[in-house]
Amino acid sequence: MENRQVRAIAGARVSHVQGSEKTSHLDQHETGAKYTANQGWDLVGSFEDLDVSALNTSPWDRPDLGPWLNDRAHEWDALVVAKTDRLFRSAKDATDLAHWAEQNNKILVMVDDGLKLDFFHPQDEQDPFAVMLAKIFLILSAMFAELEGRRFVQRAQSRVRFLRPTDRWGWGIAPYTHIVIDHPSGTGKALALNPVTQPVVHDVVERRLLIEDQSMTNIAVSLNDEKVLTPRDQRRVERGEKPQGESWTVNQLMRILTSLATQGIKLANGKPVLDDEGRPVRVGPPTFSGEVWDQLQGLLKERSGEPRKRRHSTNPLLGVGKCGECGASLRQRSQTTPAGKTHRYYVCGRSPKACLGVSIRADDAEEIVAQTFLEDCGSLVVLRRVFQPGEDHSYELAEVEQTIESLREDRALGLFSGPEDEARYRDQMRALIARRDVLRALPSRVAGWIYEPTGTTYAEDWASAEVERRRKLLTEAGVVFRLHEPNQWAVEVPDDMKDRMRQASSS
Ligand SMILES: [Zn+2]
Known part of the structure; x- marks a missing residue:
């Protein structure tokens, strides 16, 4: 057995096929393949478990990995994955698999975690202490993966999914203008206006900007002078921690004043999440009336054109x-x-x-x-x-046109791959284009x-x-x-x- 060429299989596991994770199983494949090549091993197979939650499924039961561990176990010697959490998210799975590897003389490698359990090469060629340590680390890291996996599942259960919009607040921190509350329906979360920060943004917009025409720099300076808590400090206080006395910046203000999140719109990767009709999904009440918001966007746009x-x-x-x-x-x-x-x-x-x-x-x-x-x-x-605020729908029209554009981009990037995604893309696009045509036909007076x-x-x-x-x-x-x-x-x-x-x- 000593001089036999090692035959390796490399794997990837991705639990949700969407967004940026879509490409991550490719990266993991590469990690495994590279490691295999560096060791001079033969890559004889690969497995790719997509859309299977490792926490609920043992390695033996997963659709693609399972067969390699059962019927095809004799075809390979080393199992290479990028990370521990790609193989299992429970300590029990880890001990079971380590035990199985020992009985079947296999090598287990978690490349990114630097873990290697070698039961293929004769034990007397190896440092027994190193083997023991590797086992301990494997089980420890599986325990941490298990903890992380639990959190991951909790988050994922109500998470913002680009392709499955709901009016629930998924996860993450609320925008500065809002707080997270229980959804009125009893399940999930929603956003409500934050009673502490609302007066701040209303004063900034309705008095300082729209009436007094103050510069953003001045506004940031006076917020600091008045010791108004920054978004991060505000969150600290809400969590019961001590504020750190951070200062407001113009960029921070601009983000709040231009992000659709301020208007209670659900965002994913900075873009509005859309419902089946292609309309942005609302997870909380808007901070400003549509009229004031339009006026504000008009003013900020005007200013950005002539900043000096x-x-x-x-x-x-x-x-x-x-x-x-x-x-x-x-x-x-x-x-x-x-x-x-x-x-x-x-x-x-x-x-x-x-x-x-x-x-x-x-x-x-x-x-x-x-x-x-x-x-x-x-x-x-x-x-x-x-x-003068527009009496037309030019802002909404611009928004719809922008949404059409970003959907096209997303599609060009390959974010709609399955037939289900493709159907949704077509539905959203059809609805958006219809909406755009309606808006275009309305009489308009540009703000x-x-x-x-x-x-x-x-x-x-x-x-x-x-x-x-x-x-x-x-x-x-x-x-x-x-x-x-x-x-x-x-x-x-x-x-x-x-x-x-x-x-x-x-x-
Ligand atoms: Zn000149």
Whole structure:
């Protein structure tokens, strides 16, 4: 027996054929095959147990592995799997299989766990202590796999399944805006609004963003100043732990304000889970009304298009000054003369290489802009930019179109493989396309900014305004200061804006 070539079988076991796990049995095959090749063994077979829970099924009863352990046991010498939990999830299975291997002179290898039980090669060639240790570790790791398996089963029983949507909250932590409660039906879980965090998000959206138009940075800073708990700290407190005093970040806020989870929609891998009609599945009440949510998404989208115009800054012409050569925004630069006097300049802000010669004394530029603009529009009524929510379904339409797109992607990635999946894909797609066509046919008014006349003129407002307010008057009127050279510049007010101002002033 000593010099006989070892014949190996390599296996993989995947308990749910869906999502990212779908490809994992392929990886495991590779692990087993690679190990076998490294040992110089012959790979004589493989088994692939799909959709069988190892916790409930002993190795001898599994459809593909079973035969190798029963009728075909004489065809191989070594059994190679990637991990212990791929072979069994109970300590009893482990001891049984170890015992069986000993009686049948087999080798058991769990590659990733670094475990090898060798009853194939003569025992006197091996360190008996090492064999004993391997047995102990095998049983120990099976015990841990058993524990983990129990948890896995608990989770899986009510888990979010992409292809089997329900209105139950599956598993995982609730979004910041919600808490997990028992489902009203008595089985499973659902989401309810979190009484602690709801006032926070409503204040952020309805006051700070939609009324006061604060920047995200400012909002994050004031949440920190007011010692509002971050999502993670909030969860800690809810679990009865101590908060760690973490700080809010703009990214964190953006996630909360843009994720559909905030609206009680069930997500899987960041995408809405759909029901049979292709509609997003709701697991909890929405935080905001559809109108406010649309308004919020419109505002955030608008801002992401012009991120730098929004930040409060010390650049009085931010969002107004543009390089006449390359179109980049002008930036400020200070220069100190040999006499020790410091001057502010506006220069081309292109990076890494700014346009040469595009430079003007900042005081001059600001005066030019103010004078030209006020000569042009000073007597006209100030228009205030107000976000008007769409009366249409453009947001929902965009959502449906996006869902269609992601379903197509998922399918292209091979996530719908079985005939059942394929049928579901077709049903969802048919429903979505029908929904899209209905939405497209509805009359629409796209959500966006409108201009409301105020009671005062630009000249009046300008006189009493601070730097930041002046900048806002300019940017909202669409004014651009285009600089070519120190003495060559233009102040442009868009014609449509001027028409609007004239119209508002004459009525
Ligand atoms: Zn430039």
